[in-house]
Amino acid sequence: MSTRRTEPGRRVRLLETVLDLIARDGVAGATYRAVAAAADVPLGSMTYHFPTRDDMLYAAFSHLADTQHARFDQIMAASPDGEDPRERVVDLIVTHGGGYGRDMVLSAELYALAVRDERYRALIQDWMGRSRVSLERHFAPELTPMIDALAEGLVLHSHISTEPFDVDRVRAAVYRLIGPSGDATTP
Amino acid sequence: MSTRRTEPGRRVRLLETVLDLIARDGVAGATYRAVAAAADVPLGSMTYHFPTRDDMLYAAFSHLADTQHARFDQIMAASPDGEDPRERVVDLIVTHGGGYGRDMVLSAELYALAVRDERYRALIQDWMGRSRVSLERHFAPELTPMIDALAEGLVLHSHISTEPFDVDRVRAAVYRLIGPSGDATTP
Amino acid sequence: MSTRRTEPGRRVRLLETVLDLIARDGVAGATYRAVAAAADVPLGSMTYHFPTRDDMLYAAFSHLADTQHARFDQIMAASPDGEDPRERVVDLIVTHGGGYGRDMVLSAELYALAVRDERYRALIQDWMGRSRVSLERHFAPELTPMIDALAEGLVLHSHISTEPFDVDRVRAAVYRLIGPSGDATTP
């Protein structure tokens, strides 16, 4: 009905709508219909941009990975002179975990897809690889998977638990796991 | 028509079928129809046992929590005389992670539900509480959430990653996180 | 909305509606929606009776084969005392051809399916087999396929052509093809 015949950024706008819907209603809620309605776009426009529903979901999560990694990298890079780099990790956990539920929900949904679908697994692997490169600015390569895992687990649990984070306890755990200088590997 | 007119264990058998289907096809795949077909049970029998689909899912995950916790507790309890109890944690991570994909898939799906639905969140909290009680047999209460988180994160990542666990590195991380005696709390 | 909750003969009624629609709009026109609307039945009822659209089509054509063969057999059997049995064939061609366009349309659609789909081919083979049994009441088995073929071709062409049948010419051809007594096989 409306006169708008072409909208150059529509694809990206749709992807962000998809992520919003997944955050609110889960992957199951991100139907063609729901997205089209939320973005005020004709239903036919959905299948034009994403021939398959899975194409849509995959594109959305790819978009998420790009967006999120940029933020992650920024946090890791923002280390003031003379700061213990382990503070960056604490910051990441507490900020990310305490902050946006949206990210957590999206991650949880992505993992649920990944454990059963190779394509999404590959997407996460790539994302994790990029995260580790960011971590390796400060820490020894052997440690980065462990740091990653602890952060993931804590953020996940913090979203489940009702108690807020105890920052001091998180800090203590991070410091102990990494050790005084990031290159120690023996207990 | 069939010979089996009443089947006392049907409810539990259905719950296990539900979990099998979730493991294979995700929560979305555990429809009344799919479960009925997989368990060779009339469709009407499903709504008889579980008036609502969500009742069915919730009952299935409750059943999972019970089953899984029993196993978890058993592993933590099986500490040979004189063994460093941190070995129990290492064992848990490596066995669980390397082993059954089924458990991981089910956990991932449960988390995806939990981050958006209070009822499932409560279910996990209860489960996590029981896990911590098991851990507190060996470790200080302040440490158990961290141990739990590291384990969760590592198992999750191991399922995503293609590389197998490096047991030594896992052991080193666990030992460092917990410290020489399980009651240390300062870095 | 209406109170009618069960209708025992619904399945057959639907099959006849399907055939009516195919006759009017071709196989392509026999959609779930169209049939449901024509039979005044909820859409969900269609997939309840015929899980797949092809199930619906196949069932409809099976029903057609049964119905049609009964009529064919009746015509072949209705040979008055002392009548040349070849008159039965002439009658068949002229009646069938001149009569109901419905049957012809249905046959044409069925053939179009059969040339590409084994299942429909099998259905026709069975139907043809039964027709030949009916023909063998009067004629030698070697002749029946030829009689069948001539009849089929003539009926088909008569529906395409605008000119009406020339009964005498048809009779002459049938008599010549079969010969004075139905057991002759040499030219």
Add this chain to the structure above:
Amino acid sequence: MSTRRTEPGRRVRLLETVLDLIARDGVAGATYRAVAAAADVPLGSMTYHFPTRDDMLYAAFSHLADTQHARFDQIMAASPDGEDPRERVVDLIVTHGGGYGRDMVLSAELYALAVRDERYRALIQDWMGRSRVSLERHFAPELTPMIDALAEGLVLHSHISTEPFDVDRVRAAVYRLIGPSGDATTP
């Protein structure tokens, strides 16, 4: 973008692609999109050449009629000196029937259209008329519709049946139907 900016024979190439698709998937399968993909042509090109889908189908079947009639005429003309012309008919039936499934499928689909649509009926009538002209080189005009019909029916049935043609039986039938000299009309 591509090097081929104008392609003179595209229209004909598209028509042949259409026929290929109909042969494989039926008329229903010959969609704009499927044809465009199979011919590696942009979708917009389809509606440019054939404003309506039915234009496309009609053009394709017209093309088929031309092609096929040329072949038919060639077979009928190829009568060696002194050969009984009825052998041409036998040859036609056996070659055509035993040979290309493609032609049969296309004919069947065309008939299915023709029984419901006048335009396609006219197309077949014209084609049949040209066939009869070819047959009249050898046979009396009153016989040609019968010959045509027998051939059509036999070829059709041979494609449905699993048994191969029995050439001798076909020959006997053809000879009997036509009679010793092609101008006999009385039984």
Add this chain to the structure above:
DNA sequence: GATGAATGAGACTTCATTCAT
């Protein structure tokens, strides 16, 4: 002359749920 973007209609199908028995 030719084509990419876009869209509205409708197709098949799945499904949770209700209800009479």
Add this chain to the structure above:
DNA sequence: AATGAATGAAGTCTCATTCAT
């Protein structure tokens, strides 16, 4: 206590066709 019949809502996807460029 248990189940077969039935249905309404919604989901994914395909497609002919239009139009601006």
